[in-house]
Amino acid sequence: MKRVLTLAALVLAAGFSTTAASAQTAKAPNPALVDAYMKSTFGKAPPEWQARIEPDETLKTCNAYHNEVPSAEAEKITAREMARVVYPADGKFLGNWKEGAKIANNGRGGQFSDPPDTVSGGNCYACHQMEQKEVSYGTLGPSLTNYGKDRKYDPQEIKNAFTKVYDSQAVFACSNMPRFGVNKVLSEQQIKDIVAFLFDPESPVNK
């Protein structure tokens, strides 16, 4: 497996050399025109599905800048999103890491092929390495191995992680990471379990 991956990485590296990703210039088409296209393709979807693809203020900005927002806009976004984070009333951020491990591995939910009563997972492994022994992980986000240990299980870092998972854009404007709490993909309890998976000293993430 490793060999195949290394080979693929080499081929990719050779193909792309060092060209920097050029920032896109904003010559965006008229939003009303784009909406007309959207309507022709998704106009027959049920109203609750159409509501999901209606961009909020934050996504409108991210879309306009292709996610590369200037710092003034970025500050507006993080401030707006920070105000949306609902912290646990009991002040506790850590749940059950074993439940968190399952949530991190579960990529189901939210797809039109899912049965409507599907409980959504966090799908963290799609983008992050977490516990060492799970080799099927994506690389869209940074590795989170030893996440709690590296942060010395610091209470402030634990709170930050809750914030990050609840609303990634409260921390980093136009992050590619979903806003799990704000979009109601994960419940408060599920987020606590995930945070425990990152921060419990017994969690395999820290082994």
Place this chain on the structure above:
Amino acid sequence: MRKTVIRSAAAAILVLCAGSFGSHAQDASEKEIERYREMISDPMSNPGYLAVDRGEALWGEARGTKNVSLETCNLGLGAGKLEGAFAQLPRYFADADKVMDLEQRLLWCMQNIQGLDTKDVIARRFSGPGRASDMEDLVAYIANKSNGMKIDIPLSHPKEQEMVAVGEALFYRRGGVNDFSCATCHADEGKRIRLQGLPNFSKPGKPAQETMGGWPTYRVSQGALRTMQHRLWDCFRQQRWPVPEYGSDVITALTSFLQKQAAAGELNVPSIKR
């Protein structure tokens, strides 16, 4: 004869593909990968060529209220001219006053030339067990007639320019419960989701060329020939967006944008993919 050869080749690919995701990956020697490459362009071992044959028959079959074939359908290069047509699609068609991809254009020709009620054809847009798809077969046949040619969509008409510009905007448009856009998964080099490699389409170049040069494709995991309509339907599913309408403008806009990024890529289809 041909069928059995194809079947055993397909089985070999299945083993190869399963292997690269299981514990036997180390056994997937370079030799096997080379063999797989050869199969792609060998009509005797690529099951996608069965779709090409079926598509050829469909192209010439008289159907609809007018009981005529599709042979006078103009795919952009003149009535009935197939060589190179796919390499230049989507494009603007004056008779429809619309930019269309191959599938939209075929539906237009079925309705307007054959007088065919396309409801049933659309219901069978994606094949399944025991259910053939006219669209998949026709696309396989027609796209195959552009093999060896370079992707080069016309961009002189204002509506063609609009398609690409809207396609680019849509590529970056985020939404759904995960705030995903195409760019979330396809705008960086060398990334993967779980173990699947993700081509970068955010700029012109090799990943776009190699991808678009390989569709339509025979998908071993699905045991079916698939077109770009199906690929984007599946990506919208992963994006947690609603079901996209078949043959509609968002798909054509994204396809136009991808084709532009893939300009000068060489077609070799139907290919074989996981």
